[in-house]
Amino acid sequence: MKRFGFLLIVALFCLGSNVMAQGSAKVVHVTPGESSYKVKRGTMAQLAVTISIDEGYHINSNRPTDKNLIPTALKLDRLPGLTTTPIVYPKAKMQTFEFSPKPLSVFEGKTVLRFNARALASLAPGAQTIKGKLTIQACNNQQCLRPQTVDVSIPLQVE
Secondary structure: OOHHHHHHHHHHHHHHHHHHEEEEHHHHEEEEOOOOEEOOOOOOEEEEEEEOOOOEEEEEOOOOOOOOOOOOOEEEOOOOOOOEOOOOEEEEEEEEOOEEEEEEEEEOOOOEEEEEEEEEOOOOOOOEEEEEEEEEEEEEOOOHHHHHHHHEEEEEEEE
């Protein structure tokens, strides 16, 4: 009987650790706003990254209300011949959860991050890609998943 109890505790521990080991990218899906953006050299274009968060989950906003929470942050790599403006994050939703006595600043459902890009005359025409990294941490009403940084690719067609 003692052996059964021990095995039950080990099994519950393993199940719990598997849930905690699950990364945020399992419930958060990141895509460019369009399949390819057309950008003319010498002009500016508005670009977007869409974050789709599974039902029942949220991600911390870019300005979490608790210093211990991981903010959502998009960092774009430099592409020679292209300048970008700072990322514009949407207005976050203030929501209270079972695990926090104070409201938290979160994004749910579909969230769109926007920025402008200017193609300089030095940017080679043809297919280009803006690459970046998006840091996220997804949570539901009971627990938070492991934070992750996911790759972002935004295809451009430079004219």
